[in-house]
Amino acid sequence: MLRADGIHGVGVLKPIRIFSHTTCEHPGYLCEYLEKRGISYEKIHISWGELISQRIDDVSGLVFLGSPVSVNDTLPWIAEEIALIKLASQTPIPVLGICFGGQLISKALGGEVNAAPSMQIGWHRIRLSQHAKNLFTTRSLLNSFYAFEWHGDGFSLPDSSLPLFIGDCIKNQGFLYNNCLALQFHPEITKSMVHDWLEQYTDCLKKPGECIQSKEQILDNIDECLARQRIVANAIFDWWLERVLLYREETT
Numbered sequence: 141m142l143r144a145d146g147i148h149g150v151g152v153l154k155p156i157r158i159f160s161h162t163t164c165e166h167p168g169y170l171c172e173y174l175e176k177r178g179i180s181y182e183k184i185h186i187s188w189g190e191l192i193s194q195r196i197d198d199v200s201g202l203v204f205l206g207s208p209v210s211v212n213d214t215l216p217w218i219a220e221e222i223a224l225i226k227l228a229s230q231t232p233i234p235v236l237g238i239c240f241g242g243q244l245i246s247k248a249l250g251g252e253v254n255a256a257p258s259m260q261i262g263w264h265r266i267r268l269s270q271h272a273k274n275l276f277t278t279r280s281l282l283n284s285f286y287a288f289e290w291h292g293d294g295f296s297l298p299d300s301s302l303p304l305f306i307g308d309c310i311k312n313q314g315f316l317y318n319n320c321l322a323l324q325f326h327p328e329i330t331k332s333m334v335h336d337w338l339e340q341y342t343d344c345l346k347k348p349g350e351c352i353q354s355k356e357q358i359l360d361n362i363d364e365c366l367a368r369q370r371i372v373a374n375a376i377f378d379w380w381l382e383r384v385l386l387y388r389e390e391t392t
Contacts, residue, residue: 153200153388153392154198154199154392155180155181155200156179156181156199156202156203157181157182157184157199157201157202157203158170158171158181158182158184158203159186159192159203159204159221159241160186160205161186161205161206161207161209162186162206162208163187164337164340165206165207165208165239165333165337166333167183167203167205167328168329168330168333169328169329169330169370169373170203170327170328170373170377173373173374173377174381177381182199186207186217192221192224194220196228196231196233200387200388200391201233201234201235201236202224202228202233202235203235203236203237203238203241204221204225204235204236204237204238205238205239206239206241206326207239207240209240210253210255210293211240211244211293212247212253221244222244222247222248223248225244225245228320229249229318232319232390233319233387234321234383234384236320237322238323238326238327239323239324239326241322241323242314242324243294243295243322243324245317245322246296246297246315246322249298249320250298250299251296251298251301253294253296254293254294254296255292255294256291256292256293256309256310258309258349258351259290259291259351259352260289260290260291260292260309260310260352261289261290261344261345261351261352261358262288262290262352262353263286263287263288263353263357263358263365264286264287264351265284265285265307266284266287266306266313266325267283267284267306268282268304269302269303269304269305269306271302271303271304271316272304272305275304275316275379276379281375285372286365286368286369287325287372288325288334288365289307289309289310289324289325290326291310291324294310295312295322295324296312297312297315298315298317301315301316301317302315303315304316307325309351310351312324313325319383321376321380327369327373329366329369330366331362331363331366334358338355338359
């Protein structure tokens with residue numbers, strides 16, 4: 141549902157603000173998830189030149205999505221988003237970062253983001269840390285799962301953060317720092333997004349290997365892979381949304 145004011149959802153509650161950095165790396169399944177639950181949200185399109193507000197009192201959560209650029213690039217909007225995450229981290233407002241967004245969170249909280257030895261592309265196994273097992277103990281998550289990856293950089297864990305998800309090609313796949321949840325993999329991915337990325341970023345697949353799957357490997361049994369990842373996405377989004385709703389209650 142799209143209201144006349146450009147915000148998706150119902151009611152007058154403060155929306156979740158989603159930062160989308162490029163057209164093909166949109167919120168995907170996250171929007172479907174939120175709409176099914178009647179949760180209002182708004183999208184800020186960085187590639188369209190939309191401005192980044194440093195206000196957080198008018199939203200109930202912040203989401204930062206992927207991007208083909210590096211968080212270390214000297215682009216004004218990157219510095220603005222890092223400043224916004226630093227501000228939000230000092231409050232109870234829930235923050236979620238996916239891939240580039242997770243790297244933004246790491247850098248904002250004092251971590252480092254550097255180029256990985258190899259890109260990681262395709263469906264890769266992720267293991268849960270003990271912290272994650274405790275966090276998601278009632279949410280149907282197994283000790284490991286396969287998630288969709290597409291990135292060339294990796295992040296370090298900021299001081300005092302809790303490691304949640306662990307990978308093979310790139311170890312750090314997610315952490316929690318107070319109200320900030322950072323993920324390296326893509327729970328928001330959809331079938332159409334996979335096809336878009338295979339077309340837009342085809343040069344990344346020139347040298348398939350252990351960490352870079354071929355187009356054929358990525359598309360093999362994709363419906364089953366996506367169905368399994370929906371279970372993971374729902375568990376993670378459910379946990380995060382509970383924090384959003386609690387924050388809404390406390391601030392309205």
